Amino acid sequence: MAATIKDIARVAGVSTATVSRVINNLGGYNEETEKKVMAVSKELGYRKNENARSLVQKSTNTIGVIMPDVTTAFYGDIIKGIEDTSYEYGYSVILTHAGSHGSRIHESMNLMGERRVDGLIIVSVELHESAIQSLTSLGIPYILISTKTDREDTPYMKVDDYSAAYTAVKYLIEHNHRTIGMAGANPHDPIAGEPRMNGYKQALQDYGIKVDLNLIKSGGFNFESGKSAMQAFIEDEAAVTAVFCASDEVALGIISTCYENEIHVPNDISVVGYDNSKVSHMSVPPLTTVAQPLYDMGREGCFEVIAAIQNKSKIESKVIPHELVVRKSVKTVV
Amino acid sequence: MAATIKDIARVAGVSTATVSRVINNLGGYNEETEKKVMAVSKELGYRKNENARSLVQKSTNTIGVIMPDVTTAFYGDIIKGIEDTSYEYGYSVILTHAGSHGSRIHESMNLMGERRVDGLIIVSVELHESAIQSLTSLGIPYILISTKTDREDTPYMKVDDYSAAYTAVKYLIEHNHRTIGMAGANPHDPIAGEPRMNGYKQALQDYGIKVDLNLIKSGGFNFESGKSAMQAFIEDEAAVTAVFCASDEVALGIISTCYENEIHVPNDISVVGYDNSKVSHMSVPPLTTVAQPLYDMGREGCFEVIAAIQNKSKIESKVIPHELVVRKSVKTVV
DNA sequence: TTGTAAGCGTTATCAA
DNA sequence: TTGATAACGCTTACAA
Numbered sequence: 114m115a116a117t118i119k120d121i122a123r124v125a126g127v128s129t130a131t132v133s134r135v136i137n138n139l140g141g142y143n144e145e146t147e148k149k150v151m152a153v154s155k156e157l158g159y160r161k162n163e164n165a166r167s168l169v170q171k172s173t174n175t176i177g178v179i180m181p182d183v184t185t186a187f188y189g190d191i192i193k194g195i196e197d198t199s200y201e202y203g204y205s206v207i208l209t210h211a212g213s214h215g216s217r218i219h220e221s222m223n224l225m226g227e228r229r230v231d232g233l234i235i236v237s238v239e240l241h242e243s244a245i246q247s248l249t250s251l252g253i254p255y256i257l258i259s260t261k262t263d264r265e266d267t268p269y270m271k272v273d274d275y276s277a278a279y280t281a282v283k284y285l286i287e288h289n290h291r292t293i294g295m296a297g298a299n300p301h302d303p304i305a306g307e308p309r310m311n312g313y314k315q316a317l318q319d320y321g322i323k324v325d326l327n328l329i330k331s332g333g334f335n336f337e338s339g340k341s342a343m344q345a346f347i348e349d350e351a352a353v354t355a356v357f358c359a360s361d362e363v364a365l366g367i368i369s370t371c372y373e374n375e376i377h378v379p380n381d382i383s384v385v386g387y388d389n390s391k392v393s394h395m396s397v398p399p400l401t402t403v404a405q406p407l408y409d410m411g412r413e414g415c416f417e418v419i420a421a422i423q424n425k426s427k428i429e430s431k432v433i434p435h436e437l438v439v440r441k442s443v444k445t446v447v
Numbered sequence: 448m449a450a451t452i453k454d455i456a457r458v459a460g461v462s463t464a465t466v467s468r469v470i471n472n473l474g475g476y477n478e479e480t481e482k483k484v485m486a487v488s489k490e491l492g493y494r495k496n497e498n499a500r501s502l503v504q505k506s507t508n509t510i511g512v513i514m515p516d517v518t519t520a521f522y523g524d525i526i527k528g529i530e531d532t533s534y535e536y537g538y539s540v541i542l543t544h545a546g547s548h549g550s551r552i553h554e555s556m557n558l559m560g561e562r563r564v565d566g567l568i569i570v571s572v573e574l575h576e577s578a579i580q581s582l583t584s585l586g587i588p589y590i591l592i593s594t595k596t597d598r599e600d601t602p603y604m605k606v607d608d609y610s611a612a613y614t615a616v617k618y619l620i621e622h623n624h625r626t627i628g629m630a631g632a633n634p635h636d637p638i639a640g641e642p643r644m645n646g647y648k649q650a651l652q653d654y655g656i657k658v659d660l661n662l663i664k665s666g667g668f669n670f671e672s673g674k675s676a677m678q679a680f681i682e683d684e685a686a687v688t689a690v691f692c693a694s695d696e697v698a699l700g701i702i703s704t705c706y707e708n709e710i711h712v713p714n715d716i717s718v719v720g721y722d723n724s725k726v727s728h729m730s731v732p733p734l735t736t737v738a739q740p741l742y743d744m745g746r747e748g749c750f751e752v753i754a755a756i757q758n759k760s761k762i763e764s765k766v767i768p769h770e771l772v773v774r775k776s777v778k779t780v781v
Numbered sequence: 782t783t784g785t786a787a788g789c790g791t792t793a794t795c796a797a
Numbered sequence: 798t799t800g801a802t803a804a805c806g807c808t809t810a811c812a813a
Contacts, residue, residue: 115586117805117806131783133807142783164807166808168496207509208541227497372731503804
């Protein structure tokens with residue numbers, strides 16, 4: 114059985130209050146007492162019980178993180194940012210998946226509530242009205258990273274997908290592409306799908322290019338979706354000279370199918386990805402892509418939550434600037 | 448302030464004991480009482496306090512996970528396996544990084560101790576004697592995944608890197624390769640480096656091929672390490688027809704540098720990776736690689752820990768079978 | 782500088 | 798079927 118402060122108190126011949134003071138460095142005891150307590154504490158192999166502390170202080174020093182069911186390097190970076198920051202400020206991270214398509218979201222939030230996390234970070238999960246209510250009912254600071262809701266009062270941190278997509282497509286147009294396809298966005302996804310698609314369309318329109326719906330191959334944000342999109346372009350005999358992809362994985366799918374069909378990237382077709390995930394510089398050719406500062410978003414989002422916990426301040430939503438990382442998957446049309 | 452069972456008891460006109468019984472479905476109360484308690488509970492928006500429960504029951508229903516500082520898809524899969532399983536059995540996951548090269552390992556374990564996690568999973572972190580002592584001093588079930596120690600009594604779950612490497616190199620030899628390089632293993636890493644290197648050497652020897660130390664380019668398990676290894680092969684004018692890589696990322700580095708130098712994979716040079724991570728089927732060409740069932744290792748490792756918590760049973764070390772996943776990065780030499 | 786004792790939100794024992 | 802009450806390990810007035 115692990116030693117408690119009572120044990121220390123008994124052995125050291127002091128009260129539990131004094132032990133507590135010494136252990137928490139609160140001062141107000143003489144050196145001798147301190148030494149004795151520390152010695153006994155070490156001797157008994159004492160280890161503080163955070164849960165007991167949490168109970169009386171009504172704060173657990175934990176941050177809950179809820180994320181989707183899927184594993185991509187994408188989440189890894191965000192989580193690392195979160196964990197680094199929590200660690201810095203003395204918080205622990207409790208992690209849970211929200212299930213595919215957020216099926217477990219209510220259970221997840223309930224769990225976080227029962228664990229009495231001091232703050233909550235929700236990554237990339239689409240929240241509906243009832244989920245938002247569970248969320249606010251927890252009565253703790255929270256932030257959404259890389260997702261948002263319709264409601265003004267739900268703080269989030271994400272890049273503006275519409276304008277990021279616009280930037281990417283504009284870049285292709287400026288490199289003289291006129292027949293530009295789009296792959297891998299789900300138009301029914303109001304967070305990451307629809308806005309990217311709209312940015313794509315608007316860029317074309319602003320440059321006087323007609324939007325051809327046949328050039329839009331919607332789907333998931335994954336590799337397979339990219340493969341089948343490219344397959345479709347080939348079968349359609351669509352004369353696309355470039356494809357804007359809703360994620361890097363989709364872009365790799367495009368490139369993979371091109372390779373199988375002896376279509377060369379970027380000589381025969383240019384490709385732009387989205388995320389600047391780790392794979393983007395590992396691809397052949399290295400991928401030009403839209404960068405979201407994932408690690409920093411994790412760090413900053415977590416920081417905001419901790420600040421809100423400690424100062425009881427309100428968290429403001431924040432749009433993170435995006436950036437186009439130019440590598441080698443786009444060629445100028447001559 | 449959140450409602451407690453005391454509040455419910457007062458409003459419902461029963462004792463806290465009865466409230467506790469109802470809430471935990473323990474039976475032994477009549478229907479009316481149950482209904483009333485449930486109603487009041489809902490009305491007050493009661494949410495159980497897990498920490499208080501943990502305190503009296505001396506178990507937190509949490510599993511601690513310690514992993515390295517790096518983010519790769521590799522860990523994502525393992526963690527997903529762990530989280531899925533814990534969730535299934537009603538456990539929560541507390542996550543922490545061990546810092547680069549395990550610098551934070553002691554703090555991490557101490558933190559897990561203070562949080563009184565019921566079990567601990569350590570992923571891919573190399574443990575030295577003092578760390579093992581901290582670990583055992585926690586007095587809880589634990590398992591190492593994808594790492595091991597010298598000590599017999601530290602349970603682990605990992606593939607046999609030596610024989611997996613042997614399999615991969617044997618495969619290359621059987622495809623008539625005779626000048627086979629190795630890239631990206633750290634020979635001073637007794638867990639994942641040394642055994643893979645030894646497997647490589649042994650396979651060559653068993654087939655009567657002399658080991659040429661110049662063909663071994665050691666380094667980290669990352670992309671850059673692969674790039675510089677290939678660069679070195681080129682500068683050495685080494686006549687390698689195949690390269691066995693210590694990780695998929697290293698393999699992608701090899702492929703990337705080949706691409707830049709117009710060396711074609713697999714026509715000019717064959718490449719075998721290690722991990723079967725998500726990127727391996729996204730690469731161009733798709734990568735032939737050694738598979739470790741990461742998700743399953745996470746699942747099973749977590750299951751073992753939970754079983755040990757519940758039955759106080761001992762966890763046995765387990766060597767997981769590897770598999771060579773054949774894709775398109777290896778060609779037979781004619 | 783130190784100790785006493787109440788209390789955090791539960792569960793669990795015992796008695797009614 | 799229910800209720801008092803003592804724990805769990807800790808912090809924190811308040812008193813000495």
